[in-house]
Amino acid sequence: MEPKGFTRDTGKAVVSQFIGFMLDSYDLTMILSIAPVIANVLLPPQTPLLAAFSVILAYSLTIIFRPVGSAIFGNLGDKIGRKNDLIITILGLGISGALTSALPTYAQVGILSFILFVIIRISVGIFAGGEYAAGHPFAMEWTPLKWRGLISGIIQGGFSFGAAIAAAVEGAFIAIYGVSGLEDFAWRYLFLTVLVIAVLALIIRLTMKETPIFDDVREKRIIRKSPFLDLFRKPYRRDFLQVMVYMTGMFFFAYSLFAFVPTILEHSPSVFSLGTADSIYVYGTYAAFAGAVIFGAISQYVGRRKLTLIWALATAIIAIPIYYLLIRGATINSIPLALIASIVIGIITQGPWGIIPVYLSERFKASMRASGVGFGYSSGIFLGGWFSIYVPLMHNYLFKSIDTPTNIWFSTAVLLIIGAILVGIGQFLGPETVGTKLTESTPVEEVNKG
Template sequence: MSMTEIEDGANSASTRERKAKRATAAAVFGTLVEYYDFSVYGYVAATLATVFFPSEDPILGLLSTLLVFGSAFLVRPLGAIYFGRLGDKVGRRKSLIACITCMGLAAGLTGLLPGYAQIGIWAPILLVALRLLQGFSTGGEIGGAAAYIREWAPERRRSLYISFVPSIGNVGKGLAAGVTALVAVTVPAEVMLDWGWRVPFLLAIPLGALVLVARLKVEDSPEYVENSAKQRNSDHRPVRELFAGHRAALIKVVAIALVQNIGTYVGTVFVAVYLSDVLNFSKAASSTIVLVAVLLAALLIPVAGQVGARVGGKRLLVWSYLAYIVIVIPSFMLIGLGSVGMAVLGLGLSMIPYALCQAGTYTTIPEFFPVQVRHTGVAFGHSVGAVIGGGGGPYLATWLIDTTGNNLIPAFILVLAGALGLAVSAMVRRTPENVTHLYR
């Protein structure tokens, strides 16, 4: 090989890596905004209960609000099918652009929505409709971002690049908690009920516009482009192909995503309501505690991604499930002591299994599917897991705490999730296709 050929190859690799970094940045910035938009609802759930579901029983109003929160998960599989098919048929980039546009509009319009006192029963009806639109768009975003980055990233750094999806997603949740906390400490309680709760939702409009600009400037992944060229004259039907030829892989992805979403929505979103409405922390203190924890998780997840590159995705997931079983009950006992400092420490400790599970899940699930159905498979599998684990988890935790009076219920749910994860991981077998990234 001549020196010129070597230099051309090096330049080509350098150009590819620069494009990969830009594509990853555009994908994870969108994930940040998606997580922000989707999580704000959970962080202001107690306020929304008063504005949209006025009731003499505050628990009944909160349960109604959490049911609306959970309703978004019901349509996530539909969004996954729609945006996943779009991503596999016409490109990951176009699908991701459509996702962020849909989410930004839904969150922004929620911030403009009149309350029950203004328009009566139409207020909760419209709230449900906009929440469903949020769920629909989220169904395609997370799986699409993971598939897109997986196909751009250098193989030796793939786990690290993909780990930024959940890491930056946690920054989005932290931003949601931070904005909520800032509003809560800045305005009086009656102003928060009047218009203060709208501020976090309205911020979604400029954030979404910035993501849209970033995603319009990047290219589609080379792996997708190459595969698309091969299938240009074929009748490519990703949804049918997924269910016809990849059912076993899909079941495993659903189960892995189920455990991951229980950890996400019980351990980082519901916990804000848990702190304020069950343990009687102020709303500002609750948001601040969650903010510190999720920002810690955002730092831990890329570290876990680096570990996954060394030990393999399956082993990383097993470690995360064991950590849930061992750590979360002592963590929630610390949270229950009533001190802000102990609550920060306890929730921070619970971020260790959470970070391991996030990095392991997003690194692992794209490896179950070939490129022609990857967006659909990852998006749909993850969304079905989210319906069960994320949509039902907060409501179940609230109901069980109210029924049993046991404040450790969230910890017990997370321990059971860890046990389920161990059972699922035993079903993942070594194959020629997954040996590179699931095993080391």
């Protein structure tokens, strides 16, 4: 049965997923925001932009392993329950992220340091893929119908909030130790801070109850033999493919902010210091959090599909002007201009993510929801995860004269436009989901066909 009111268990579920999703973004931001520092520590000397590309490429390669985690832990979440799944994923995510602090440097072991970095990133990717596979359904299945849009936005906003917290922590480390101190030793302490978030999430999850909707699946004895494989069988295959197109565009949206706004602000013709660039980026992530919450809440009244279609069109129109404003402000040392651009980019790229937890949960049946949400979410990575190749290719072969040789602002804007087109197509092909029941009444015979 679905919850009828906002209870203490609902609150725990929301806080648990907010923190878990925050940890994912916190770890990501640690890598992408100080890419120049990581490159200096783990790689041989290179030009600044090439070094940043190397770190971003290593990160995106490990993102490709998120679908593996979604497949493993999504299937497990549909078999053993969401709660137990979430305890495993938060332990793996916290420990893997913290292990980055133990890496040897390039000066100590040569290129082996970067190879070990990639291996750790793969582990983080696998557990992160499992985190939202079980976590989003868990929170949504504890949320009453009328609160779903708002709670979805809050949960998804945890990702942007994690980026903001990470950037703020990095700013504090730079202020205390300086960039040289960060490169010498403080980067290790920086990565250890992920344990604080992981332990907090683990404590909450150990006190949670399983969702009433999964309990209902167990009581009705409609647990599927192979929930993950059922995604690729009729009649669910079309739903999965529609979600995949949509999520591919959403990942282009995400990395237009998280991967490339710091890169744009940190490389010439930008004249900002690393600390200033980091501070400007922080405000963009604050705006992203607000955008996700507001978008999720409004979708409960306007509709997930309609709101996203309008937003995708507006984003395609504004993409180039707003990224030009960002690089213009960075070039003439105008913090206000760059700040406005960062805030707008945060809102337009992350607002639509506010419906992802609820939209994906409403698209898949309870008996296959963890698999559908997890792998549906991660399916956008198959094409979207190679953003670190698309932008350099556009920069080097199409738009170098517009970007300038040392920056990628125009190529990033084009990436966002492509994302907006895919998001629009994906949502157009799918149904409106507001009001969908999360409980399942599928006959046992149909479930066990898989």
